[in-house]
Every structure is written in structure tokens, then in C-alpha cells.
Amino acid sequence: MDPVIHLRSAVALAGRFPVLAGADLDVERGEIVLLQGANGAGKTSVLRACAGLLRVVSGEARVLGADLVADPRAVRRRVGLFGHATALYEDLSAAQNVRFALRAARRPADGAAPALERMGITGRLVAAPVASLSAGQRRRVALASLVARDPELWLLDEPHAGLDAEHRDLLDSVVGDAVGRGATVLMASHEHDRAHALAGRAVTVAGGMIGRDAASFDRRSPAHVA
Amino acid sequence: MWRDALLVGGKDLRVELRSRVTTNQVAPYSILVLVLFGFAFDQDRALLTRAGPGLFWVAVLLCCLLAVQRSFAIEAADGARDGLRLSGLDPAGVFVGKAAAVAAQLAALEVLLGVGVVVLFGTNLRDPALLVLSALAATVGLAAAGTLYGIVAAGLRVRETLLPLLVLPVVAPVLLGATQAWMAALGLSSTDGWRWFVLLASFAAMYVTVGVLSFGTLVEEA
Numbered sequence: 001m002d003p004v005i006h007l008r009s010a011v012a013l014a015g016r017f018p019v020l021a022g023a024d025l026d027v028e029r030g031e032i033v034l035l036q037g038a039n040g041a042g043k044t045s046v047l048r049a050c051a052g053l054l055r056v057v058s059g060e061a062r063v064l065g066a067d068l069v070a071d072p073r074a075v076r077r078r079v080g081l082f083g084h085a086t087a088l089y090e091d092l093s094a095a096q097n098v099r100f101a102l103r104a105a106r107r108p109a110d111g112a113a114p115a116l117e118r119m120g121i122t123g124r125l126v127a128a129p130v131a132s133l134s135a136g137q138r139r140r141v142a143l144a145s146l147v148a149r150d151p152e153l154w155l156l157d158e159p160h161a162g163l164d165a166e167h168r169d170l171l172d173s174v175v176g177d178a179v180g181r182g183a184t185v186l187m188a189s190h191e192h193d194r195a196h197a198l199a200g201r202a203v204t205v206a207g208g209m210i211g212r213d214a215a216s217f218d219r220r221s222p223a224h225v226a
Numbered sequence: 227m228w229r230d231a232l233l234v235g236g237k238d239l240r241v242e243l244r245s246r247v248t249t250n251q252v253a254p255y256s257i258l259v260l261v262l263f264g265f266a267f268d269q270d271r272a273l274l275t276r277a278g279p280g281l282f283w284v285a286v287l288l289c290c291l292l293a294v295q296r297s298f299a300i301e302a303a304d305g306a307r308d309g310l311r312l313s314g315l316d317p318a319g320v321f322v323g324k325a326a327a328v329a330a331q332l333a334a335l336e337v338l339l340g341v342g343v344v345v346l347f348g349t350n351l352r353d354p355a356l357l358v359l360s361a362l363a364a365t366v367g368l369a370a371a372g373t374l375y376g377i378v379a380a381g382l383r384v385r386e387t388l389l390p391l392l393v394l395p396v397v398a399p400v401l402l403g404a405t406q407a408w409m410a411a412l413g414l415s416s417t418d419g420w421r422w423f424v425l426l427a428s429f430a431a432m433y434v435t436v437g438v439l440s441f442g443t444l445v446e447e448a
Contacts (some may be wrong), residue, residue, distance in 0.1 A: 053308055055446075063251060073442075085305025087312075100237050104230075104313035180251030185437070206390040 001170040002065060004029050004153055005050055007210070009059035012049045019045035021208035022059065029187055030179055034199035035188040036208075042208040043188035044083065047155040050186060051081045064152055077105055080151035083161055086142035090131035094121050094141040097130060102146040115148035116141070118174070120167065135162050147174055154178055156187035160194055172198055227438075230328060234310075235407025238327035241300050248331050252292050256335050259285040260342045271348070279346040279408035282339055283401050287368065289335050291390050293328045294372035298380040299436075307380070307445075317442030321373060325437065329369035336361055352413035356423060361409035363426035367400045370433035378443045399429055 005027035012020035021041065027033050035043040048054040050063050052072035061067070066074035068110055088097045098112035116126055119140040130138055139162045146154065160168045168191075175185055175198060188205075189195035196202070205209050242248050264279045267274045274281075301307040310320065343349060351357065375392040379385040403425040410419025 051312060053311060072446075073311075073314070076312045079312070081308070081312055083305065083308075085308065087305040087309025089241055089300060089306055090303055091241045091300070092237070096240065100233070101309070101313065103233050103317050104310075108313075 002062070003027055003030065004031075004064055005186060007046075007049075008061075010049065010056050010061045011058045011147045012045060012054040012061075014045070014054060019054065019208055020049055020056070020179045023049075023205075023208065025203060025210045027184060028054060029184055030050045030182060031201070032175070032179060032185040032187070034195045034201050034202040035186065035205050036195075037188075039203040042210075043205045044157050046205060046206065046210065047081060047083070047157050047186060047188060050075075051079050051155050052076045054112035059179045075153075076124065078151055078193070079153040079155055080146040080149055081157070082142060082146050082165070083099045083155075083157035084161070085151040086130075086138045088130045088138060088142055088145075091129055091225070093127045093129055094133070094137075094144070096140060098145050098148055102148050105149045107149060111148040112144075115144040118147055118170075119144040122171065136164060136167065138163065140167060142173065143174065147178075150178065150183070152183055153181055154185045154187075156189070158189055158191075159187060160189060162192045167189075168194060227316045227319040227322065230315045231322035234315065234320050234323025235326040235330075236323075238297060238300070238324060239330060242296075242327070243329065247296055248293070248334070252289050252296075252331070253335060255292065256285050256289045256339055257342055259288060260346055263413050264346045270416075274347045275349060276409075276414055278343050278349055279414065280401075280405040281347070282336075282343050282408070283364070283404045285339055286332060286336060286364075286404075287397060287401060288395070290328070290332055290368045290372050291393060293331050293369075294376040294393070295386060295389055297324050297373065298376045298385070300322055302380065311445060316446055318438040320445070321377075321429070321437045321441035322434075324376075325366075325369045325434070327375040328373060329365050332365050332369060336365065349412050349414075351411070353411040353419065356407060359412035360404055360411065360419065360423045360426055362403035363423060363430050364407075367426060367430035367433055368397055369396050370430060370437050371400075374437045374441070377441060382448075390433060395426060401425060403429070407420060409426045432444055 003026040005025055007023045007025040010023045035046055039041050049056055052068055052075045052223055056069050061069050063075045064078050094116055095112055099109040102109050121140055121144055146197055160173055183187055372393055379389045403422040406417060407419040407422035409415040410417050
């Protein structure tokens with residue numbers, strides 16, 4: 001079976017600036033892979049390139065079977081990116097934001113309520129404008145969008161940031177459940193203990209290049225996560 | 227495309243309804259512009275009446291800039307534009323949806339401004355069909371051109387100041403055509419207003435077509 005992510009000598013540009021300088025990476029279906037590296041190493045760029053948001057100009061880049069060099073848009077509806085920005089509309093409510101994300105992804109909008117409830121967005125928070133929510137609540141709304149869309153590939157950039165301990169556990173549980181349903185996860189995190197507990201293996205990113213596996217862990221089944 | 231356009235247009239209008247930027251800021255601004263024109267030409271009522279259509283469309287043009295800037299500001303906040311790109315929505319649908327939302331806001335403002343022009347400047351209607359159809363074509367043209375240049379400016383730090391520089395010269399034919407068509411519709415000139423309507427409709431058709439075909443590339447480059 002083809003890997004979910006296959007990068008070979010992938011070079012990606014942000015404007016004219018090369019942010020990936022010949023990255024190699026293979027991620028198999030159902031894996032949770034941790035990207036580790038210093039600030040500015042290129043972890044976010046790897047995630048954005050895999051989401052089809054950064055243009056890969058040379059090398060090979062196949063995600064979920066789609067050739068990102070030829071058509072970066074081909075994969076977008078099938079991946080979910082949870083990054084530093086929440087990508088929410090501040091004047092809309094939590095429910096309206098998640099419903100919009102679902103309709104855009106051609107999914108039934110009635111998946112919004114269970115996803116918000118799963119992420120602890122209940123009661124008055126559901127109808128409140130996102131602008132009135134705390135930073136942590138906004139991140140949980142963004143996560144609810146991801147949960148509701150249930151993408152095949154989860155791209156998580158510092159997913160634990162801004163969440164309290166209870167909701168970090170919840171996030172780990174949600175990620176484990178997604179992998180249990182057959183999803184694949186690529187994440188960047190500086191929360192080493194949590195990320196290593198979650199991931200099956202780690203790769204190191206430095207200078208826009210991805211090294212060989214820096215560390216391998218025993219593959220945990222989703223049931224053991226969180 | 228139409229399904230995505232409806233989704234994006236509905237979302238933009240919902241954002242505006244909840245934020246009330248159009249009703250609380252843009253609408254009062256447009257009335258203020260008309261009142262200031264009234265002050266400037268106060269002593270010459272005949273000139274005000276004759277210049278009414280032109281002043282109306284200048285006010286609409288300024289409101290269009292605000293509406294377009296607002297339309298892309300909501301996508302710039304907190305990475306929403308990446309969310310829109312990742313959603314997999316048809317870029318042509320996004321263009322049509324955003325332009326339709328801007329056009330709907332402009333149409334509402336035009337009704338308000340129309341009342342203002344009648345009250346402040348005094349006008350008589352001779353050809354209502356020409357008035358309505360030319361307003362419709364001009365509104366679609368302004369919204370389409372504004373949305374197209376809005377995405378060009380969206381990714382730049384200087385977008386607030388660049389947008390008027392890009393849009394105002396491009397929409398000059400709309401200002402000219404709509405003013406002439408309205409002058410004919412209001413009996414203020416003897417020119418054939420329907421010829422100006424054809425210009426407005428052609429402009430609108432051209433920018434809608436260009437937008438539908440090129441918006442995807444522009445979103446990626448912005």
C-alpha cells in the first residue's frame with residue numbers, strides 16, 4: 001500500500017524563500033509521527049506542504065495519493081490542519097463556524113453539535129460569538145471542526161498549546177480515536193512528554209530538511225493513548 | 227460552484243449581520259458623504275440636482291471599497307484564509323459568493339443613498355427600468371471588480387492603501403456609465419441611457435468572467 005505521505009527531495013517555497021530544502025519523509029496509514037526540531041527548523045512548513053498550502057516546486061510530494069507538485073489543491077478536502085491560528089470567523093458562533101466547515105467539506109452539518117460537545121463546548125458557548133471565547137475555548141472550537149470533518153490525515157502544529165491539562169488529555173484521546181478509525185497523524189510539538197507518549201516514531205527537522213528517524217517508540221494502540 | 231457560492235455568500239452576510247459593520251459604520255458613512263456634498267454645493271440647488279447621480283455613484287464607490295476591504299479582512303483574521311483554502315471550496319464559487327455578498331450590501335446601501343439623494347438634492351424619475359437595471363449592472367460590476375482586486379491586495383501588508391489605488395481607476399467606466407445612465411433615467415440629460423447600460427452590463431460580465439476564471443490562481447498567489 002502506498003504511504004499516506006511520501007516526500008522525496010521535496011523543495012517548497014514560501015514566496016521566493018525555500019522553506020523545505022529537499023525533505024524526505026514516508027508516513028504509513030495509521031501512524032502517528034512526531035516532527036521535532038528547533039524553532040524555525042521547518043516543522044510547520046512540512047505540515048503546510050502536506051496540506052497543500054505551500055507550493056512544492058521540485059522533488060516528489062504525494063499525500064493520500066495526490067501529487068502535490070502537480071495540484072496542491074487535490075488533497076485539501078481530505079486533510080485537516082490544526083495550527084497556531086484557529087481559522088475561525090470571530091463574529092460567527094462556535095456552532096456556525098463548525099457547520100460552515102462541515103458544509104464546505106461536503107459533510108452533513110448535523111455533525112457539528114456532537115463534535116462541539118466532545119470538545120467541551122456546550123451551553124451558552126455554542127451560540128456565543130467566537131470573539132467572546134477564551135483562547136483555549138477557541139482552540140477547542142477549531143478542534144471540534146477537525147473532529148467533525150474527520151479527515152484522513154491530521155496535521156497538528158503544537159496541538160497542545162493553549163489547552164489546560166484536562167483538554168490536553170481530551171485532545172490525546174481524540175487523536176487516538178481518529179487513528180483507531182484509520183486516520184494518520186503528523187504533528188509538531190515541543191511538549192516532548194505528551195508528544196512522545198502519543199507518537200509511534202519521531203523524525204527530526206533541521207534547516208528545512210528531514211533526517212532519518214531520530215527515535216523510535218513502541219507503537220501504541222489507540223486504546224492506550226491518553 | 228453555485229452551492230459553494232451560496233455557502234460563502236451566506237457566511238459573509240451572516241458575519242456582517244452579526245458584526246453590524248455595514249449598518250453601524252458603512253451606511254452612516256455613505257449618508258455623511260452625501261450630506262458633505264450637500265454642504266459643499268448648498269447655494270446652488272440646481273447644480274446639486276444635476277450632480278446628484280454622480281455624487282450618488284461616488285458615494286457608492288467609496289462604500290464599495292469599505293465593503294471589499296471588510297470582505298477580505300474577515301478572511302485575514304486568525305488564519306481564516308488558510309481555512310478557506312483547506313476547505314476545498316471551488317475558488318470560482320468563493321469569488322461569486324464573496325462578490326454577491328458585497329453586491330447585496332451595496333444594493334442595500336444604494337436604496338438608503340437613493341432616499342438620501344431624493345431628500346437632499348431633489349430628483350424626478352423618468353425611466354425607472356433604466357434606473358434599476360443600470361444600478362443592478364453597476365453594482366455587479368463594482369462588486370466583481372472590487373472582489374477581484376481585493377484578493378490581489380489581500381496578501382499584502384499595504385492592502386488598505388493599495389486597494390483604492392487598484393480599484394478606483396479600474397471602475398472609472400462604471401462611475402461614468404452609471405452616472406450617465408442615471409442622468410438619462412432622471413431626465414437630467416438627453417443622451418441615450420440604454421447605451422450606457424450596455425457598457426455597464428458588459429463591464430459586469432467581463433469582471434465576473436475574469437473573476438470566475440482567475441480567482442483560484444489569485445487566492446494561491448495572495
